Amino acid sequence: MADDAEKLRADARANRDxxxxxxxxxxxxxxxxxxxxxxxxxGVGQGTLYRHFATREALALGVYRKxxxxxxxxxxxxxxxxxxxxxxxSWCDRFAQYGRRKRAIANIVHAAMTEQDVRExxxxxxxxxxxxMAACEGSGEIAPGADPEDFLxxxxxxxxxxxxxxxxxxxxRLLALAFRGLGAKE
Amino acid sequence: MADDAEKLRADARANRDxxxxxxxxxxxxxxxxxxxxxxxxxGVGQGTLYRHFATREALALGVYRKxxxxxxxxxxxxxxxxxxxxxxxSWCDRFAQYGRRKRAIANIVHAAMTEQDVRExxxxxxxxxxxxMAACEGSGEIAPGADPEDFLxxxxxxxxxxxxxxxxxxxxRLLALAFRGLGAKE
DNA sequence: GATAAAAACGGACACTTATCCGTTTGCGGG
DNA sequence: CCCGCAAACGGATAAGTGTCCGTTTTTATC
Numbered sequence: 001m002a003d004d005a006e007k008l009r010a011d012a013r014a015n016r017d018x019x020x021x022x023x024x025x026x027x028x029x030x031x032x033x034x035x036x037x038x039x040x041x042x043g044v045g046q047g048t049l050y051r052h053f054a055t056r057e058a059l060a061l062g063v064y065r066k067x068x069x070x071x072x073x074x075x076x077x078x079x080x081x082x083x084x085x086x087x088x089x090s091w092c093d094r095f096a097q098y099g100r101r102k103r104a105i106a107n108i109v110h111a112a113m114t115e116q117d118v119r120e121x122x123x124x125x126x127x128x129x130x131x132x133m134a135a136c137e138g139s140g141e142i143a144p145g146a147d148p149e150d151f152l153x154x155x156x157x158x159x160x161x162x163x164x165x166x167x168x169x170x171x172x173r174l175l176a177l178a179f180r181g182l183g184a185k186e
Numbered sequence: 187m188a189d190d191a192e193k194l195r196a197d198a199r200a201n202r203d204x205x206x207x208x209x210x211x212x213x214x215x216x217x218x219x220x221x222x223x224x225x226x227x228x229g230v231g232q233g234t235l236y237r238h239f240a241t242r243e244a245l246a247l248g249v250y251r252k253x254x255x256x257x258x259x260x261x262x263x264x265x266x267x268x269x270x271x272x273x274x275x276s277w278c279d280r281f282a283q284y285g286r287r288k289r290a291i292a293n294i295v296h297a298a299m300t301e302q303d304v305r306e307x308x309x310x311x312x313x314x315x316x317x318x319m320a321a322c323e324g325s326g327e328i329a330p331g332a333d334p335e336d337f338l339x340x341x342x343x344x345x346x347x348x349x350x351x352x353x354x355x356x357x358x359r360l361l362a363l364a365f366r367g368l369g370a371k372e
Numbered sequence: 373g374a375t376a377a378a379a380a381c382g383g384a385c386a387c388t389t390a391t392c393c394g395t396t397t398g399c400g401g402g
Numbered sequence: 403c404c405c406g407c408a409a410a411c412g413g414a415t416a417a418g419t420g421t422c423c424g425t426t427t428t429t430a431t432c
Contacts, residue, residue, distance in 0.1 A: 009428060012380055034418055045382025050420065114348070150359050157343035162300070173336050181367035195398060198410060220388060231412025236390065374432085381426065388419075396411065402404090 016052050018042045024063050031103050035059070057111035057118055060104040068108065068121060071095055075128040084135035085142065085184055091132055092155060092175060099159030100171065106159035113149075113156060126152055136184070143183030154178050202238050204228045210249050217289050221245070243297035243304055246290040254294065254307060257281055261314040270321035271328065271370055277318055278341060278361060285345030286357065292345035299342060312338055322370070329369030340364050 008016065022042035026033040035056060039049040053059035061068070074094070078087035099106040112122040129148040136142040158174055161167040194202065208228035212219040221242060225235040239245035247254070260280070264273035285292040298308040315334040322328040344360055347353040 009379060011428065015381085035420090036418065039382090046419090047382050047421080047423090048380075049382095051380075054420090056419090146363070147356070147359060150356055150363070153347070153356065154340075154343065154360065154363075157340065157346075160343075161339070170333070170336055170339070173333060174340065177332070177336070177340075177367035178363065179367075180369070181363035181365075183366070195409060197398065201411085221390090222388070225412090232389090233391080233393095233412050234410075235412095237410075240390095242389085376431090377429095379426105379428075381424105383423100385422080386420090388417100390416085390418105392415080393413100394411105395413105396409105397407105398409080399405105399407100401406095 012052075015042070015044050015048055019044060019049055019052055019059075020062050023059055027060070027063060027104060054117055055111070055115070057107050057115065061108050061111075061118055061121060064102070064104055064108065065121075067098075067102075067105065069124070071098065072124045072128045075132055079132065079135055083141075084132070084139045088132040088136050088142075089175075089179065091128070093172075096155050096158040096171060096175065097163075097168070099156075100161060100163040100167065106156070109152075109156045109159060113153060129155075133182075136182075141184060142179075146182050151178070151182075198238075201228070201230050201234055205230060205235055205238055205245075206248050209245055213246070213249060213290060240303055241297070241301070243293055243301065247294050247297075247304055247307060250288070250290055250294065251307075253284075253288075253291065255310070257284065258310045258314045261318055265318065265321055269327075270318070270325045274318040274322050274328075275361075275365065277314070279358075282341050282344040282357060282361065283349075283354075285342075286347060286349040286353065292342070295338075295342045295345060299339060315341075319368075322368075327370060328365075332368050337364070337368075 019038070019042045023038050026038045026041055035049060036046060038059075039046045042049070049059075053062055071094070075087070075091055078091050081087070082090070099109060108118065108121065109125070111118045112125065126148050129152050133142065133146060133148055133151070137144045154174075158171045161171050161174075205224070205228045209224050212224045212227055221235060222232060224245075225232045228235070235245075239248055257280070261273070261277055264277050267273070268276070285295060294304065294307065295311070297304045298311065312334050315338050319328065319332060319334055319337070323330045340360075344357045347357050347360075
């Protein structure tokens with residue numbers, strides 16, 4: 001879990017932390033802050049930033065990993081407290097909405113599905129979906145056989161919708177459509 | 187229809203055409219050719235290129251407009267030759283697949299849904315979907331009430347999938363899921 | 373504590389997108 | 403014909419991303 005930042009030289013580790021701190025602050029102020037400016041704010045050269053985080057998404061992942069993990073960890077709790085289908089629905093709803101609000105998260109999800117170096121993040125998310133789907137299949141609330149990865153791709157799509165009122169409405173409709181596609185009873 | 191390039195000064199028009207020619211060739215060779223290099227190949231300054239086409243997508247649209255129009259124009263023909271649902275399915279399939287193959291098209295569709303200056307392209311596409319959907323509703327093959335724009339967003343999503351064998355398979359599954367979501371009979 | 377190899381640093385550099393603005397040019401009215 | 407000016411040009415310029423490589427620092431070893 002804490003496999004990043006392992007076996008790093010002391011100075012490297014310190015720099016990594018300073019970059020993450022600077023990035024957290026800079027990205028909060030402006031989600032598209034330049035990597036250059038983040039490096040400067042962290043007091044390191046650009047080379048150092050890029051060595052630690054090869055892409056903007058990798059950096060965002062460093063900053064938001066806790067959030068992503070929390071999202072993933074939410075699934076079991078929901079399943080314990082609600083009927084499977086309801087848990088599945090509300091998890092998807094929250095996840096997609098979170099991505100719509102924090103653009104960086106949406107980009108992480110998208111990158112996770114396509115780029116190699118962020119791919120490790122992918123599996124916990126797929127797994128959360130898999131559990132939720134399996135529970136729903138078990139209770140007969142959705143048709144069996146759907147692919148969790150497929151569905152995650154769909155969620156990624158819904159994160160790209162703007163968080164305007166109309167956007168939210170569209171996302172709700174699309175999520176409903178996706179659930180009907182899974183064979184969910186109304 | 188040919189409302190672009192209207193009322194342009196003679197030299198401007200000539201430059202526009204040369205840019206489009208150069209872009210067509212350059213983009214065919216490398217879909218991510220730099221706009222700079224395209225300007226140079228066309229023998230114009232960068233300023234000229236950007237004045238004619240404000241963004242990469244706008245340029246791509248200039249180059250591929252005929253293709254997009256052809257895609258849109260395909261719908262009525264399909265409806266005339268096949269049962270509505272089958273026509274709808276095959277249109278979506280072709281459209282999404284085409285986008286997967288020609289990344290520029292996918293970007294155009296995505297830009298059309300979000301950016302202002304490409305938005306005009308959006309409506310003919312929405313309209314094609316609307317006609318197909320209406321025909322299916324009319325024949326009772328899908329449930330009424332779905333929003334064409336919603337569905338187009340979904341198609342845009344399927345264009346972002348890589349055109350690998352697995353990607354194609356996933357796209358097929360997702361399209362099937364979307365149709366079930368619309369209430370289509372198998 | 374000296375030392376050498378590995379690890380990490382950081383800024384210069386190459387390339388791209390996008391804008392700005394002084395200069396040139398086509399074209400309709402005199 | 404030519405003249406003025408709006409239209410168009412095009413390159414300099416700013417700002418961002420990502421890489422490369424000579425230099426510095428850490429750390430393991432003696």
